[in-house]
Structure formats: C-alpha cells, structure tokens
Amino acid sequence: MTDHDVIQLRSADPFADVAGQNLTDLGSGGAGVQRSSNLIHIRVQQRNGRKTLTTVQGIGEEFDKKRLLRAFKKKFACNGTVIDNDEYGEVIQLQGDQRTHVSEFLLEIGICKEEQLKVHENSKKKRKMTEKQTSMLTDDEATLYDRQIRLWGADAQLKLRQSRLLLINVNSLSLEVCKNLCLAGVASITVFDNTHVTAEDVEENLTLTMSANDINESKSVCTCRVLQQLNPRVQLTAESTMTIDQIDEKYIEQFDYVCLFNHYDLAMISHLNKLCRGQQQIDENGKKQVHFFCAGTFGLYGFVFKDLGDVYEYLSENTVGSESLVRGDSNNESKKNEKITTKSSRNFVSFEKALTTEWKPNRRQATTRSAITTYNILRALLTFYKTHHRSPTLATQDVDIANLLSILREQSSSFTASASTSNNNDELNEELLKDILTDNNAVASIVGGIMSHDIVKAISKQEPKDNFFFFNGVACVGLSIPIAC
Structure with a gap:
C-alpha cells in the first residue's frame, strides 16, 4: 500500500x-x-x-x-x-x-x-428578516425559547431578538449577565475588554470561560468563544483592541444597551452615561435613547444602577373590578376582577446626579441599614479612585484598606445617608474591608441575575424597578431603592 x-x-x-x-x-x-x-x-x-x-x-x-x-x-x-x-x-x-x-x-x-x-433558494421566497421587518418568531425559535415565552410572552421575545448590547469589562459579574442574556436570545452582544487572561483569573473567578490554556489570551475572545456555544443564534463579538476612553458617539450609537461593570472612575462612568443619553435613535415607536446600566460587586457586596432616560414609557398591568356580575351557586352576586394594561411613564436620572443627591431613606431602618452599608462602600470606592487614580487591590491592601476606612469615616461625618449611618460603621472594620478586594462568584450570580432581569424588563417595556439595587451578603439582604428619581 x-x-x-x-x-x-x-x-x-x-x-x-x-x-x-x-x-x-x-x-x-x-x-x-x-x-x-x-x-x-x-x-x-x-x-x-x-x-x-x-x-x-x-x-x-x-x-x-x-x-x-x-x-x-x-x-x-x-x-x-x-x-x-x-x-x-x-x-x-x-x-x-x-x-x-x-x-x-x-x-x-x-x-x-x-x-x-x-x-437553492426557497421556491416560495420569504421576506428577508431584519430587525425592523421581523414580525413573528420562527418555528425553531418558538421551540427553543418556549419556556421563557410562557413567562414574558412572544412580543417580549421579539424585542429581545432585536436588541444589541455592549458589555464593558470581563469579570465574574459580566460573565453572569452575558450568559443570562445569551440564553434569553438577544440579537447581539459585544464583549469589550482589552486585557488578557492571567493565572489569578483562572484560579479565582473566571473559570466559567477560561482555563490554564487561555493565559495571555484576550479575555473578550475567550468569553465569546465559550458563551457562543450556549446559543448559536446570538451574535457574540469580541472587542479587544480598543480602550474604554476611545468609546465615542459613533461607537455607542450601534447599541441599544450599554453595561459597565466594576469600574469606579466617576468621570468615565458619567462620560459613558452622557454618551448614552445623547443618542437618539428612530424606530417605529418614535425616539429612544441608548439605555445605560452600571453594576459592580466587591466581596460580599454589590449594586446595580440603571438610567432609562428622562421619560421612560412602559406598560403596566392593573387588576380592577368589572361592572359585570357573576352569580354563584348560592345565588350570591360577586364582582369579577379583570386585568387591564395601561401606558405609564417614569423618570430616571444619570449616575452622577444620583450619587451627588443626598439620599434620605424613608423605609424601615431594619431593611435599609444593609443597603446603606453597600451604598457607603460604593461611594468610598469612587472617592478612592478619584484620589489615587486606581481601584484598591490585594497587592497594596495594607495601604488601601486604611485609606478606605479613612474615606468611610469622613463620609459618615460629612454626608448623612440616614440616622443609622454611625451604626453601620461598626461593621466596616479592616478584616471585612479586605474581602471587598476579591470577586465572589455567589454574589455575582445574585447581582447578575437581578441585572439581567432588569435588562429584560427594560427591553420588553415592563414596569421597571427602582434605579438602584443594593446587595449586602453579610446580612443576606437585597433592596431596590429610588435615589433622586
């Protein structure tokens, strides 16, 4: 042979x-x-x-x-x-x-x-489906997304299929959100991150999409390669060449939702938020802006912020008693309730305005105390970045933790979140603050699930939650709170 x-x-x-x-x-x-x-x-x-x-x-x-x-x-x-x-x-x-x-x-x-x-072309030529032309789900999509269609309806699934998202920074939280939205069936997700995989990433928090063989490879490329297998119908794109300060109006306008993760430069957050607010796109329903989400997890704490624009219109479902009466077996007449859908609106503010507005919680102290702790840590991280031009790290934790504690004490004396702020300072000691320098996958799953749900509700025009969600893993409490809106 x-x-x-x-x-x-x-x-x-x-x-x-x-x-x-x-x-x-x-x-x-x-x-x-x-x-x-x-x-x-x-x-x-x-x-x-x-x-x-x-x-x-x-x-x-x-x-x-x-x-x-x-x-x-x-x-x-x-x-x-x-x-x-x-x-x-x-x-x-x-x-x-x-x-x-x-x-x-x-x-x-x-x-x-x-x-x-x-x-061969189809003998019965079908109209090419585009984002604006699509009027119904295909048979394959109806089968694939059957469970979630039963949950939020076919109209919401159609809107998901037409939505384009930008996810900035790869970490355990953004991976959770990307996974959830990919399975939900959005049109496209662009993963924006120009950093590379390190041994610490593989060992600590990014094992979902990365292995030891991926060290020194782009995080965004690894993420797209693995998550694409979850849903081949979603277009996943890795952006690994640009830096965050290169994002401009032209780049933002190709997306419907921009999500920023674990970034504590208030100037950059405000800049991206402003770019989103400045984008006006025309669709069949009129004008809509690019919606902005910002989220982060720090140890056992986490938050989600959303800005859906000055006037966000949504559909709300209310239960009312109808005029018709139903006669029961005992000849007693009772009113029959029915659900009606009405159009409502709500105002949202930018991240910068929300953080510079004095927050005075008006709910029970037992439920707000944990949220206040997370809120104060978030503001401390933003102040730390503004002062040191970087986020605190494990490598410099001896100095960074002391600086964070100092910032928190200054905030408690100059900014009044509530009368219970002083009580919250007792639980913020050096040992506890060391934990905020690490990623916690369990917290990322919880906060990422809340954020994914908020995005799906925004896409499907359902009634939105408050603009802030705070999670405190020490107290096992999560709370949605409106600040400045």
Missing part, C-alpha cells in the same frame, strides 16, 4: 482524528477528502404553516450519512433523519432552514469545495 493510498483511506472519514484533533474542529484547509463528482444540493422546503425542512442530497457514498446527521443535530441544535430516495439515494433531512449552517460545515470539514455546493 502506497502513502497515497493511506492518505485517501484516512481522509475518507471526515470525522477521523488528525494530529490529535477532530476534523470538525479544523478549518477549510484540513485534511478532509473533497468530492470531485456531482454537486451537493442543499434545499429548503416549506411545510405546513411556518415550518421548514432542509434537505441535503448528493454527498458521496464514501461518507457515513448517519454520522453526518448526528454531527448536524449536535452542532445546529435541531432534529433530523436520513431517508432513502429511489432517484437521489440517501438524503439528509433537517428541521428548520439550515442551508447556511450546512454549507459552512461541509466546507469547514473539507467534504467538498465551494464550487461543488448548490444552495
């Missing part, structure tokens, strides 16, 4: 291992065999209603169709089968319109060349 025969024998199986790798992981330059005979035809057929079926016909007999089908089903998250046709031989059938996915996959593993692929 010659060397040529050995190569042909190995390349006949598109899933054979080559140099320890699976051919499905190789690019178009892999060692896969390429057909030289007939064309491979990829068609889509309209079934009943909006359902479609993709057929793949013409793949050579040297390839195992059932193994290909298993690969298609796993990679495209769809059902399928292989049928025997008297005229065309073995034909692969896949649920939904998978023409683009199949053609790219066949080229990727080297089964054929591009000129050997024939992708």
Whole structure:
C-alpha cells in the first residue's frame, strides 16, 4: 500500500482524528477528502404553516450519512433523519432552514469545495428578516425559547431578538449577565475588554470561560468563544483592541444597551452615561435613547444602577373590578376582577446626579441599614479612585484598606445617608474591608441575575424597578431603592 493510498483511506472519514484533533474542529484547509463528482444540493422546503425542512442530497457514498446527521443535530441544535430516495439515494433531512449552517460545515470539514455546493433558494421566497421587518418568531425559535415565552410572552421575545448590547469589562459579574442574556436570545452582544487572561483569573473567578490554556489570551475572545456555544443564534463579538476612553458617539450609537461593570472612575462612568443619553435613535415607536446600566460587586457586596432616560414609557398591568356580575351557586352576586394594561411613564436620572443627591431613606431602618452599608462602600470606592487614580487591590491592601476606612469615616461625618449611618460603621472594620478586594462568584450570580432581569424588563417595556439595587451578603439582604428619581 502506497502513502497515497493511506492518505485517501484516512481522509475518507471526515470525522477521523488528525494530529490529535477532530476534523470538525479544523478549518477549510484540513485534511478532509473533497468530492470531485456531482454537486451537493442543499434545499429548503416549506411545510405546513411556518415550518421548514432542509434537505441535503448528493454527498458521496464514501461518507457515513448517519454520522453526518448526528454531527448536524449536535452542532445546529435541531432534529433530523436520513431517508432513502429511489432517484437521489440517501438524503439528509433537517428541521428548520439550515442551508447556511450546512454549507459552512461541509466546507469547514473539507467534504467538498465551494464550487461543488448548490444552495437553492426557497421556491416560495420569504421576506428577508431584519430587525425592523421581523414580525413573528420562527418555528425553531418558538421551540427553543418556549419556556421563557410562557413567562414574558412572544412580543417580549421579539424585542429581545432585536436588541444589541455592549458589555464593558470581563469579570465574574459580566460573565453572569452575558450568559443570562445569551440564553434569553438577544440579537447581539459585544464583549469589550482589552486585557488578557492571567493565572489569578483562572484560579479565582473566571473559570466559567477560561482555563490554564487561555493565559495571555484576550479575555473578550475567550468569553465569546465559550458563551457562543450556549446559543448559536446570538451574535457574540469580541472587542479587544480598543480602550474604554476611545468609546465615542459613533461607537455607542450601534447599541441599544450599554453595561459597565466594576469600574469606579466617576468621570468615565458619567462620560459613558452622557454618551448614552445623547443618542437618539428612530424606530417605529418614535425616539429612544441608548439605555445605560452600571453594576459592580466587591466581596460580599454589590449594586446595580440603571438610567432609562428622562421619560421612560412602559406598560403596566392593573387588576380592577368589572361592572359585570357573576352569580354563584348560592345565588350570591360577586364582582369579577379583570386585568387591564395601561401606558405609564417614569423618570430616571444619570449616575452622577444620583450619587451627588443626598439620599434620605424613608423605609424601615431594619431593611435599609444593609443597603446603606453597600451604598457607603460604593461611594468610598469612587472617592478612592478619584484620589489615587486606581481601584484598591490585594497587592497594596495594607495601604488601601486604611485609606478606605479613612474615606468611610469622613463620609459618615460629612454626608448623612440616614440616622443609622454611625451604626453601620461598626461593621466596616479592616478584616471585612479586605474581602471587598476579591470577586465572589455567589454574589455575582445574585447581582447578575437581578441585572439581567432588569435588562429584560427594560427591553420588553415592563414596569421597571427602582434605579438602584443594593446587595449586602453579610446580612443576606437585597433592596431596590429610588435615589433622586
């Protein structure tokens, strides 16, 4: 047997291992065999209603169709089968319109060349779906998002599919939010971070998307590569070349929501918030601005802030008694309640205005005390950054913790959050403050879940919560509080 025969024998199986790798992981330059005979035809057929079926016909007999089908089903998250046709031989059938996915996959593993692929248009041409043209969910999407559609409705899911988000900085909190929104089915997420993976990231808090093999690689690239597997329908883009101070109006205008994580430079936060407020986009409902979210976790504490604009309109559902009466078995008449949906509005303020406004909690002290602690730590971190032009770190914790305590004591004497502020200072000692210099995945999961829910509610135009959410893991208390709005 010659060397040529050995190569042909190995390349006949598109899933054979080559140099320890699976051919499905190789690019178009892999060692896969390429057909030289007939064309491979990829068609889509309209079934009943909006359902479609993709057929793949013409793949050579040297390839195992059932193994290909298993690969298609796993990679495209769809059902399928292989049928025997008297005229065309073995034909692969896949649920939904998978023409683009199949053609790219066949080229990727080297089964054929591009000129050997024939992708047919649908005989009943459908209007190309764009963000503004989409009026209904596809059958595949309705199946994939069935549970959440039951929760917030098909209209909300459509709005999610049209939403574009920018997530700035990669950490345990942003990973949680990115994961949740990716599974929810938004249109696109851009992960903005120009830093690289370190050994500390792998060991402490970013094990969800990074491993030891990713050290020195871009955090945003690692995040997109792993989270893309959760939902191939969401477009994940890594931005690893720009710095945060290069973000301008032109860059912001391509997004609907901007989310900033664990950044305590008040000047930069205010700048991004101002850029979002300055963007006016025209849609079918009129004008809308780019909405701004800011969140952070520090040890067992965390917060979420949102600015939905000066006038945020939403739909609220109220229960009222109808005029009709229902007669029961005992001939007693009672009013039947019904739900009506009304249009309401609410005002929000910028992050800078909220932080410079004196906050006077008017709720019970037992529930607000924990939120006040988180609020005071947040303001201390912002002041620390303004003074030292950096955030406190573990490497310099001996000096940084003392400076933070000093800032907190100055705040308690000059700024009155409530009459109970002095009581909160007792729990803020050096040992406890050391914890705020680390990421806590459990706290990130809680705060990230709240933030993701707020974003989904904003996208679907549901009644929003207050502009601030504070979490105190020491007291196991989370509270939504309006400040300056």
